[in-house]
Amino acid sequence: MLLTHKIPITPTAEQEKVLWDLSEKCRLLYNFALAERVHHWTTIRNKPANQRPLITYFQQQNALPALKSKYPEYTWVYSKVLQMTLRYLDADYKSFFARWRRGDFQARPPRFKGKNYFTTLCYNQSGFALDVDQRQIHFSHRHPSGVKLEFTLPWLPPLNGCIKQVDLFQDRKQRWFVTIRFEMRITKYVDNGRYQAIDLGVINLVTAVNLQGRFLQIRNRRPDLYWKDKLRQVQSKRDHCKKFSNKWHFYQRKWMKMRQRLTNQLRDFQHKVSKVMVTNTRANTFIVGNLMVKKMAQKKRASRNRRQDTANRTLNHSLQSTGFLGRFVQFLTYKARKVGKRVIRIDEAQTTMRCCVCGSVRGRWLSERFIQCDCGTSFDRDQNAAVNIMVRFLLQQPPVNGEPLQDFLHGLHRHTALPHLPWVADSMETPT
Numbered sequence: 001m002l003l004t005h006k007i008p009i010t011p012t013a014e015q016e017k018v019l020w021d022l023s024e025k026c027r028l029l030y031n032f033a034l035a036e037r038v039h040h041w042t043t044i045r046n047k048p049a050n051q052r053p054l055i056t057y058f059q060q061q062n063a064l065p066a067l068k069s070k071y072p073e074y075t076w077v078y079s080k081v082l083q084m085t086l087r088y089l090d091a092d093y094k095s096f097f098a099r100w101r102r103g104d105f106q107a108r109p110p111r112f113k114g115k116n117y118f119t120t121l122c123y124n125q126s127g128f129a130l131d132v133d134q135r136q137i138h139f140s141h142r143h144p145s146g147v148k149l150e151f152t153l154p155w156l157p158p159l160n161g162c163i164k165q166v167d168l169f170q171d172r173k174q175r176w177f178v179t180i181r182f183e184m185r186i187t188k189y190v191d192n193g194r195y196q197a198i199d200l201g202v203i204n205l206v207t208a209v210n211l212q213g214r215f216l217q218i219r220n221r222r223p224d225l226y227w228k229d230k231l232r233q234v235q236s237k238r239d240h241c242k243k244f245s246n247k248w249h250f251y252q253r254k255w256m257k258m259r260q261r262l263t264n265q266l267r268d269f270q271h272k273v274s275k276v277m278v279t280n281t282r283a284n285t286f287i288v289g290n291l292m293v294k295k296m297a298q299k300k301r302a303s304r305n306r307r308q309d310t311a312n313r314t315l316n317h318s319l320q321s322t323g324f325l326g327r328f329v330q331f332l333t334y335k336a337r338k339v340g341k342r343v344i345r346i347d348e349a350q351t352t353m354r355c356c357v358c359g360s361v362r363g364r365w366l367s368e369r370f371i372q373c374d375c376g377t378s379f380d381r382d383q384n385a386a387v388n389i390m391v392r393f394l395l396q397q398p399p400v401n402g403e404p405l406q407d408f409l410h411g412l413h414r415h416t417a418l419p420h421l422p423w424v425a426d427s428m429e430t431p432t
């Protein structure tokens, strides 16, 4: 499994100048290569589809030596880094084509990079040296100034595996980072017969139930509620200033900073909870409802065009979107894989609406925290969904000795006031 760690570095002024020079060469190369592709396309676009070969990555890579002999300043950059720049252009095009073919007509082709854009320097497999004991990393280059690109890392994660790639870049706030991507040896997954079904939500981030019928519920932390009014105040002050004046920029920076803190707090909490979920259980398999990721992506794009005002009003809606929960599932998945566990996604349609005792399906309001069913059941909404996910998963399983479903129903009966679930017994007798 590939894992990436992002570590801050502090280059000196001289080093920064070298980095910018190297980045500039990569940026120009990216733009030239892109221009070549665009120009090539305009010459062949009117031909029939089978007679228009596109420029490939290897054609552009093979042209690099000629470019270097004509313009020697391109030899400043380590050769693999230049190649990786072309690779990224190729990857940008491929992802654009793939999205277009899937029918996503909002996809746009790669664009030219502007002059203040720092092009990430990708050292793929070679060109860097990492001294683990001294926590020092060294990058190769041939800049005429001869300044060494050597940085001390403030911390280094345990790297038990071989390093595939090191990237050097500057983010939007002019902070410098290296990311170390390495292949991690993972423990092999074994199905140990213990499962945990998880229902995700906004009020309770996690509601889990195991085969013994025991529940675990973790309430979501809501930093967005704390920041909502503060953000609105700053925004209102900003909007009373002349646009792009010094005062306006002051409030804008303040607003961005607060937004950043909010997103950091949300992400931090998700990291912590997913870590706890993975380590604090003996279950090797987690069952999660499949979220509709695509739907949420479209929603996000539409909201970008709306006024800022609306964006702020829909702040807590961002929590209710599946993107927020989708990220949590991502965290859970990779943390589980690291220790040889597995996350299985199943279709979660109707798991909230179905009463887990009698099996009747009814639409429910989001405010209905306790479901009140006609059969007389009163049960926590999220726990009900978790039980339904578990039951659905176990019903899909081929029958094995030990009968996990029977165990689960007994355990559930013991730990909750619920009666046995008659509808589950019915659906077991008539397998579909």
Ligand SMILES: [Zn+2]
Pocket: 355, 356, 357, 358, 359, 360, 373, 374, 375, 376, 377
């Ligand atoms: Zn019912």
